[in-house]
Amino acid sequence: MRTRFVLIQTSHAGNVGGVARAMKVMGFDDLVLVQPRWANVLRREETIQRASGANDVLARARIVDTLDEALEGMSHLCATAMTPRDFGPPTRSPREHFSEVLGAGNPPGGVAFLFGSERFGMRNEDVYRCHVALSIPTAPGFGSLNLAAAVQLIAYDWRQALGGFGAPAPQAERPQADAKALSGMLEHLEQALVAVDFLDPEAPKKLMPRLNQLFNRAAPSDEEIHILRGVAKAMLQTADRAKR
Amino acid sequence: MRTRFVLIQTSHAGNVGGVARAMKVMGFDDLVLVQPRWANVLRREETIQRASGANDVLARARIVDTLDEALEGMSHLCATAMTPRDFGPPTRSPREHFSEVLGAGNPPGGVAFLFGSERFGMRNEDVYRCHVALSIPTAPGFGSLNLAAAVQLIAYDWRQALGGFGAPAPQAERPQADAKALSGMLEHLEQALVAVDFLDPEAPKKLMPRLNQLFNRAAPSDEEIHILRGVAKAMLQTADRAKR
Numbered sequence: 001m002r003t004r005f006v007l008i009q010t011s012h013a014g015n016v017g018g019v020a021r022a023m024k025v026m027g028f029d030d031l032v033l034v035q036p037r038w039a040n041v042l043r044r045e046e047t048i049q050r051a052s053g054a055n056d057v058l059a060r061a062r063i064v065d066t067l068d069e070a071l072e073g074m075s076h077l078c079a080t081a082m083t084p085r086d087f088g089p090p091t092r093s094p095r096e097h098f099s100e101v102l103g104a105g106n107p108p109g110g111v112a113f114l115f116g117s118e119r120f121g122m123r124n125e126d127v128y129r130c131h132v133a134l135s136i137p138t139a140p141g142f143g144s145l146n147l148a149a150a151v152q153l154i155a156y157d158w159r160q161a162l163g164g165f166g167a168p169a170p171q172a173e174r175p176q177a178d179a180k181a182l183s184g185m186l187e188h189l190e191q192a193l194v195a196v197d198f199l200d201p202e203a204p205k206k207l208m209p210r211l212n213q214l215f216n217r218a219a220p221s222d223e224e225i226h227i228l229r230g231v232a233k234a235m236l237q238t239a240d241r242a243k244r
Numbered sequence: 245m246r247t248r249f250v251l252i253q254t255s256h257a258g259n260v261g262g263v264a265r266a267m268k269v270m271g272f273d274d275l276v277l278v279q280p281r282w283a284n285v286l287r288r289e290e291t292i293q294r295a296s297g298a299n300d301v302l303a304r305a306r307i308v309d310t311l312d313e314a315l316e317g318m319s320h321l322c323a324t325a326m327t328p329r330d331f332g333p334p335t336r337s338p339r340e341h342f343s344e345v346l347g348a349g350n351p352p353g354g355v356a357f358l359f360g361s362e363r364f365g366m367r368n369e370d371v372y373r374c375h376v377a378l379s380i381p382t383a384p385g386f387g388s389l390n391l392a393a394a395v396q397l398i399a400y401d402w403r404q405a406l407g408g409f410g411a412p413a414p415q416a417e418r419p420q421a422d423a424k425a426l427s428g429m430l431e432h433l434e435q436a437l438v439a440v441d442f443l444d445p446e447a448p449k450k451l452m453p454r455l456n457q458l459f460n461r462a463a464p465s466d467e468e469i470h471i472l473r474g475v476a477k478a479m480l481q482t483a484d485r486a487k488r
Binding site: 193214 | 262265266268269270271294296297298339380381382383384386387388389390392393396397400403404408409437439440441442451454455458459461462463464468471474475477478479481482483485486
């Protein structure tokens, strides 16, 4: 199964190296950095040192400007966040979630694990678009996991859940639209909801995060995204006529 | 259960700090160092920095000269070694071993996890005295786990095997709307889709059954049904204005 690790606004180059090593040791190699602090982070000395031989992961890694770019092709988004958010996705432990995701009849096509910055974690709006917030069970009063350590644990649990090395990738039955397609549809729908006076842009009241969660659960296919965009378009056209 | 982490001839002070943090985050605090490279390793800057707040673990840590001293009071010894030794204890994966140890009628009184030096791992004679050699399943061809990362994984698996810290704060179960509420919403939505000229009642093309399936997967709550009915209402009102 396609698996991607996405680091958002990472500060410490050493951590990026540690993450590359943690991924490689569990057989993963798709690393994307969103706005890292250092533009040359993939070539910095601390990075190379902490990567300790996982140079191919660094070589393959991409640096992008937006989370959207980072998530291209991914359909199941796992935030890693210690503190549950209101209106956010359900908070689950990794093992519990992984066994459920893989046990369900329709496993996702691509799974992305999102990690926020060392100091501030993930932004609410980035958490909102995820299907789940993975919370690694840690000691009460000291939940301070190092970034590379967190990646190590998630990579390990995910690899184990996948059955270890060489396990056959389960076949997706219903092709699920990727995160970009879903967020594009939601933006379209948001415009339509504003146009029909259901959504007040001045007082959005978490409507879009809520709809995002609802559609995450529905896990729409590309065809369904197409239908939903058609609905949004018809709403906008009707609203347009109403204005004349 | 008493749990101790024993680091043998560790070279890098940063790793000692990383180990302290990795232990603490999983609720362990008994750390013993056998002949570390630096006598003042517990007070070095890299150590404190990587410990990132796990200072109490460092403060409690002991430095000793021999493995014997380090193992005082421990009854079940787990080596961590990537390569199996002839004549050594059985090599097992952590999860497999932990569930067996804890499932057996007579769980040990104290468990020690032994970690060799970064460069050379554990000496054969140290491995020989252990009850098991734990081998963390890693990618073929790249089994190079950082020391703190290895401690993190073992501490996590052991904590989980011990029953964990419980799942993240259980969220209120999301009450799912009943079938009648869902079909009522779908009828409302159908009228709205006709009103905005998206659905042609003469050629409905399975649109509503498809949306029904999509919303079945989303399993909306009563509150979400309410939101969706609000959307349908706003669409109908807008369509009404468009006709005037």
